[in-house]
Structure formats: structure tokens, C-alpha cells
Amino acid sequence: LISSSDLVQFLISGIVVGSIYALIALGFVTIYNVTGIINFAQGEFAVYGAFLAITLFQRVNLFSSNVQLDLGLPLPLAALLAIIVTTLLGLLLYRIGIQPARKASILSMIIITVGAAFALRGLALLTWGTDPYRLPAFTPGPPLRIMGAVMTRQSVWVVAVAAVLLVVLYLFFNYSLTGKALRACAINPGAARLMGIPTQRMATLAFGLSAMVTAVAGIVIAPTTFMMYDRGLTLSLKGFVAAAVGGMSNPAGAVAGGLLLGILEAFGAGILSAGYRDAISFIVLFIVLAIRLGGFWRRSAVATEQAGL
């Protein structure tokens, strides 16, 4: 009963969803590489990116309708400002959450990020309430048709934005001095410090960069999936699974992991049932963790010792 055009459709849907997972996974990898921390507040950056853009763009009722805002900025400007503010939020998370506890074990710092996720979610709940919010489609219009399958215009935006960001990040990490310094921290923190690379500042930068990438992901999906205050946890978990599949420290692996997870989910949901969507990601996570059991934590501990974080 499943036609070949259905299969193409699942593939396209999988790539679209997978692009989002890939962006969030990249956020995970950036922080993990430089600091050894798995940042479970990652998905919250997507929520804040989208909510801030919505707040700047359209009329919203905040704080249980006690504050009504109608800023009405143009969408591109609203999105840009939202990304900048979310980036600052990432920097702030490191400065007031992680840095004071830098002498603590990696496990403690991960628990701090879990706490930060709860705090950010609570703050979003107080500010924006429980209602879903939506941005308009960036370029409204009829969808594209590819081999009998459909790709909505917003999906094209999602994939294109993800691809551009991936290329920019690749160039940044490989050809800019700061990017190379970040990579140096990842490869050998001790040696990086000896070479005069300020590892603390690099860690701050990693949090900012990671928040930025994830905020973009949140904004591009807001027109189709809407945004609610409690979406962060799911996005964090999916991004983490994608990053884990990709080996946790490898940006290219994270992208591949995100796409793979998105495609597996789309086929699973389409052919079996949508109820299996989350089960699939957690089965994937279970398999990866079973194969690489303890691998992350051991590397984390070594990395931190070397970085003196």
C-alpha cells in the first residue's frame, strides 16, 4: 500500500527533520568538544530563539496577559535580534552557571545544565505561558513537487539554512584563527593552554556559538511545528541522540547522525506508526550507548583535567 512516491516523501520529511536534529547536535558537539560538558539546556536555546523572534515580530501577551507587546519588527530583523539575544543567553549560562563550578566534576557540571534547562523552561512558562506560538511561513506559497512527493517552502528554508550554517561552521573551524583555537582546545586542552590559548574564553565562546546555532534551528521550525515552552526537552534529547550517533566529538558525524535519525524516524512513523517515532530515537540511543558504554564520560574526565576547567 506504500507507493514509491510515499517513500520519497518519507525521505524528504526525514531530511527536513534531520536537518534540525543536525543543527542541535552541532550545538552539543561544539560545547562537548571544548569543555567535555553535555549541555542538556541545548533545546531551550531553540525555544528562546523562536519565542524571542515571535515576541519581536508580532503582538504577544506576556506574563499572563499583564504585559502586551506589539513591536512589529520586520521578520529578518526580529530573527537576527532573537539570535543575538539567545547567543548572549548562552554566554551567560556559561559565565554564571558553569564557570563558578569549573573545579567540580564533569558530572556535576552536566547536572548544572539540567538545572539550567528546568530554570529556563520555567522562565519561558512564566513569560510566554502555555500557549503554542507560531511565526508565519518565510515565503508563503504552494509547495514544490519532487518525484511525486511534496516539499513545502518552509522545508526548503529549513534545509537551506541548515546547509549554509554547516558550511559556515566548517569554514570557521578550519580556516579562522579562533576556530582553529577552539579545535585545539578540543584536540588537546593542556597543550592549547600552554600555547597561550585562553581556554576559559574559548569555553565561553563555545557556549555562545552553540546557543546561536540552536536558536536558528528554533526559528526556522516555528512556522510549521509552532513553538511551546516545553519543547526544549524533546529537542535536547533528539539532538543528543544525533550527536551520540555521530560519536559526540565529530561535527561531521553529528550532521550525519542528525540526518540518519530524522530519516529513520520518518520511515518508522510512516510505515509502522507515529507512535514509534520517539521509540526509534531511544532505541538508537540505547544501541549507541551499549556499544560505546562509558566512552563519553572517560574522555570527558581526561579532557577536563587537561583543560584545567
Next chain:
Amino acid sequence: MKRYAVHILLLIVISLVVTACGGAPPATEVAPPPAATAQPAVVSPTDAPPAKGEPYKIGAFLSVTGPASSLGIPERDTVLMMVDQINAAGGLRGPDGLMHPVEIIVEDDRSDSTEAVLIVKRLIEEKVAVIVGGTGSPASMAVIDTVTAAQIPFISMASAGSIIEPVADRYWVFKTPQSNLPVAQVQADWMKARGITTIASVGVNNAFGADSMRAMETVAANEGITIAYSATFEPGDTDFSAQLTRVASSGAQALIVHATPGEGAPLTVQFRDFGVDMPIVHNHGIGNRAFIDLAGADAEGVLFPIGKMLVANELPASDPQKAVITKYIADYTAFTNGTAPSTFGGHAWDAMKWAFMALETVGPDPKAIRDYVEGIQNFAGISGVFNLSATEHNGIGKESLVLVEIKDGGWRYVSPAEYATTP
């Protein structure tokens, strides 16, 4: 530091376990019926200024926050408004002739069934005479065992037919919204008029969606309609492309959706983005402003059966519900400083009205209230003209529903004569 972290984690876990246990009183304890009258013989009922009696306690649990909040907030406002009105008039005149103020306890279940059960146990400990609420079908279903064990009447504001059926197991449970079966019957009437014989049916995977999909299957089997594709999605899902792909290639002539605005709106947006050329028909779960606000232009042309309130101004003056609906709309709009009422608030109005009528007639005795509600006849409320009985704990059917089309950001009544050409 690591040891501190472990200690803190342990503390958190322990405190969670303790609160979870503390919140659950012995489940089998049966609340004794409260003393019916406090000082009946002392005051003569013929006195001109009626004396004050003991307050009558009503418990309400509603989804004021969470995914069902767009249903729960108008319900809460309606409940508070009605209690204000009654108390401003001095209270309810009980069977003892005294004026009893109404004491309402409203709790937010945060759209969470577990929370709903805990709240209902607390309400029972507070010795409320009757419980209203259960914004969503999942929360309403979850508390049935608790109210049955405690022998407290419960009037639900949710629609799943399984809330009141089988009646033998739902002795203490009633509900005010139409069941999903008559909703499916109206949808089938439209399909037949429109010449649609093959449909796709997609619904949310909870008590509400499952009940509505079952109703659709039953009606489709009776009416000779083929369901070419049937699928569910999870509460909170955001991506419906897998289901919509199959809908598009299933050969269906129309898509029937069983959801509330939380998932119904993004699904509708994605359905329109897909550019599938078929009518989309929802059930009564999306009958509020939130759906139109969220789905925007993509909501245009959506059809759904619902109670008459949304199109009240198009009703003929002879309609028995017209007066009560018009008054409710005016009262609610004034009470909330200009918010338009929704059908869900109407479900709350009917439930509270039943509770008031019962308390006035029989006083705060749970068993007597239950018996009274079961005997309600020809009561014109917001959702319909109710006729309850020992075998029918809802009391309204297909006649209480109209088909509505979303047009120009509002609702338009679709008369049966127009079915063949709409949308």
C-alpha cells in the same frame, strides 16, 4: 563536589517520592455523606428575608494550564462567573428554605491525568457535594474510579463517550458535551450530501482521539463509507508529514481529524502547506478562537460539527436554547472584559447549572444529587436540550449539533441544504 552532587540527587529523589506518597490518601476510604442540613427546624421557611445556611461546596478540576488550557480557561471563567452570580443573589435556596452561599474549589490539573486524580482525592477530603470538571477526556477518564469509590457525583466537561459508558460502571458519572458518535453522524450526513464515499481518518492518540476515531468507524460502517487510511499521532507531536503523505496517496476524498487545537492547528497548517486538494473536516475539539488564531489563513474552509453557540446569532428565535445561549454570551463577555465565550465554557455552564439545580432541590447529599441529575428532563442548556435517564448520562444527541465552516476568521452556520456545495 561529586559527593555533594550525589547527595543532592538523592535528596531530590527522596523528596519526590515523599510528596508523591503524601499526595495519595488511602484510596478505598469512602467519604461519609455530609450532614444534609445544619439547622433546619429552628428557622421557619416562611420568613420574608431568608436566613443564611451552611455553604454548599462544589469541587472543580480544570486544565487551566498545559495543552488543553484553551479549553480549560473559559471553563474556569464560566464556573467563577456563575458562582459570583449566585452568591451576589444571596446563594442557592436549599430544600430547607435557607439561602446557602456556594463555595467553589477550583484546581488546575495542568492537563495531566495523574494530577487530576490527586486533585479529585483532595476535593473528596474537602467533602464537596459534587465534582465538576475534567477538561480533557483523558483527565475525566482517569478520575472515574476515584469518584465511584468515594460515591461522589461527577459531571464531566469532556466529550468521549466512554466517560459515561457502559452506564452500569458509570453510576456516579455524567457529562454535558455531546459524545463523539453524534458528531461523526453529522460528518457522515455531510459526506453523503457531498458525494464522498472514501475518507482518511487521523486522530490524537489519547482517550478523546481514540473515542472519536471509533465513533467514525462505527458510523462509516453503517453508512457505507470507506476509511481508506486511518492513523494516530501522539499528544504534543509537531510533525505530521508521515500521516499526511499517506493521506494524500490513499485515494481519500476528505480528511477527518480528531484533535484539539494544540495538535489540530499545526496539522491543519501542514496539510495546507502540502497542497493536498481535499476538504478537511475536524470534530468539535477545535471549536474555539485559539484554533483560528493559531492556524490563521490555513483555517479557512475547515468544517466541523459543534453545539449551536458559535452561530447563536443565526439561530431562529423559536429555538429553545436561543435565550439561554444569548444570555450566557452577554454575561461571559461582561465577566471577562470582552473575551468571546467558547463552546467549552458552555459545557462548564451546563455542568454548573445541573449542580445548582440539584443542590437547590435536594441539598448537599451526594447520592440525592446523583439521583436528581439522572432525572433531568427537557432542560434547555448551552449544548442542547437535555433528557437524562438511568441509561443515558449525557442526554443530548445529533439534534444539538450544527455544521460550522471557518470563514473570514470566524464561524459560519452551514445549513443541511448547503452540505452538497460546502466547501
